[in-house]
Amino acid sequence: MTSANLELPAARRVQIPEPAARCASVIRRVAVLLFENCSFIVTVVLGEIFQAANESAVYANLNVRYDLRFLSATGGNVKCSSSICVWTDEINASHRPGLDALFVSDGAGVAAAAAACDERLVQWLRRTHANMIPVVPLGEGRRLFQAACGSAERQPAGSGDDVCGAQGVEERDHTNVRLELMKGALILIARDMGEDCARGVAEHVMPETLPALSSLLGGQPDSGSVDRVHIAARWMKENCQSSISIEDAARLVDMSTRNFQRCFKSEVGVTPSAYLLHARFSIICSLLTHSELPVDKIARRTGMGNGDRLAKVFRRHLHLSPTEYRTRARRVAGI
Known part of the structure; x- marks a missing residue:
């Protein structure tokens, strides 16, 4: 029998330039409660999701990291449905106030009457839920969670009605469980790192789930938002020679900056910053x-501040200085 320790490595240390280097990482502790014959896909997908989130945080220079732990009622190896064993910590030893989220796995073990009547396990789940820790039950795991928390639990805490449906286990397949996993995890990631990072994680791990996650990740802008995006785009183009900002454009059309950026990218195809930079570059x-x-x-006449900033932007995007561009452009134009 194969045994695997799927515990993610501790958050990596990243060299960040001063002054950001002294900003300590915020560790989000996520636990997965496993049972005998649980789906191995649960452990694999959650590992991929939160690993991708950690990598995205490094890339975006964010100070949030996820620490994923696997738990069981007694600790030790838990055999998955694929006959692969996953090493787990015991629930009492691992329960601490710092837990930020809990996934309750599916599997035959959780559906067994013995699991549902395990008073120690039930009490642990009740304490976890009472501490306002978001809980996402998966497949048969919903039965145990409802048995533990009763009518107090109408939906997974912090997850919304669409995270787990009320279908019986016979109606669920791996696709449904994977979608539940992605929804529950992305709610946490969007809360901690923003919708853009959450969307990036979904695109990297399970791009096929994006249509089903559109409402969670922002969805498509409505017609009113589209009209306001076009008004803002026209205003940015007409005023790009002034020192305007994306926040100014969002306020002009009475939208939050985040919603404006999302709707603008969806409608125009580029971010507002890229659109504004392109308008300035043309001039x-x-x-x-x-x-x-x-x-x-x-630089001052086109809202770029000064020559040094303009030179940095030119080198970043065109790989030459403004002076070099001037020389080449005039040669081509015969000036």
């Missing part, structure tokens, strides 16, 4: 080619 490149204005003055 900057024209001035560099057809005028004798110094680079610093061009």
Whole structure:
């Protein structure tokens, strides 16, 4: 019989330039309660989700990290349906106030009458729920959670009505369980890291679930939002030579900055920042080619602040300085 320790490694240390280097990571502790003959896909998918979230946090320079733990009633190896064993900690030893979320796995063991009548396990689940820790029961795990928490539990705490349906186990398949996993995990990730990071994790781990997760990840903008996006886009293009910001554009059309950015990207195809930069670049490149204005003055006239900032942006996007661009553009234009 194969045995696997699927516990994720501790949050990696990342070298971040000062002053951000002294910002300590916030560790979110997520636990998965396993039972005999549980689906191995639960352990694998959750591991992939939170590993992807940690990598996304590093890339986005966020200070949130996830620590995933596997638990069982007695601890030790738990045999999954694929005959692979997963090492688990005992629930009492692992229960601590710092737990941020709990997934209750599916599997034949949880559906057994012995599991549902295990008073020690039931009391542990009740304490976890009473401490306002979000709980996401999966498949047959919902039966145990309802037995433990009774009518007090109408939906998984912090997860919304769409995280777990009321279908019987005979109506569930691996796709449904995987979708429940993704929904429950993305609610946590969106809360801690934002919708964009949550969407990126979904695209990386299970892109086929994105249509079913559209409401959770923001969905498509309505017609009213689309109209406001076009108004804001026109305003940014007309005023790009001023020192305007994305926040200014969002306020103009009475939208939150996050919702404005999401709707703008969905409708226009690029972020508001990229759109504004493109509008400015069109004017900057024209001035560099057809005028004798110094680079610093061009930067001030196009909302770029100063020549140093303009030079950095040029090198990042065009891989040459404004002066080099001017020389090449004039040569091509025969000026």
